[in-house]
Amino acid sequence: MTSRPTALVTGASRGVGAAVARSLSDTHDVLLGGRDEQALHKMAQDIPGSRPWPAELTDYDGIAEAAAGIDHLDVLVHSAGMVEIGSVSEAGVDSWRRTFELNLFAVTELTRTLLPALRAASGHVVLINSGAGLAAKPNWGSYAASKFALRAYADVLRGEESANGLRVTSVFPGRVATDMQREVRESEGGSFEPERYLRPESVADSVVSTVRAGSDSHMTEIVLRPND
16 A cells, blocks of 8 residues: 555445445555455456455454554445345344344444544545435335434444544435346346436445545535436
């Protein structure tokens, strides 16, 4: 890594996370966080100034070990997430636990682990939330609840850490043309229509804009919706 600022992006092997990593690499050295080490190494070959940061985000001992060498972190982007579609009458407790484990608990623990490094840099935490974190719909119970909780966490983190110079931004995109969205549409019994959704690059643009905003501004929430 170089003297440029450093960003860690989770879920960086595909979708929004990959797009964010590519966009940030223009100005930052990027740690590519994710489980698929082979995919991360392949991405690192294509993104100058990046390197893989393989980690299972729900393995908290492993996260602590992986983060041990990071003492100065300018940007932390939480993009990793999961969704399981199902009615509240069908979704059992295991489904709720899986969803909260990755969408919320992994976020809170990784952030807590990296807070000293973020404080040292007066850094910026960006949480890729969802439109489901603003309005819950039928069959999206566990996912929406996890994203509502993620929004609350962002608000608390912002309130507690602003005195340490941290900025915290929640990004609420609508449907995005990713592999996850393809899986969602299959679960819903509908067709995948990428032309009707946001591009991952559009979400990445919003992340980059808030990261590069001047020190006199703090974008706390960004809401994105497809034009269609």
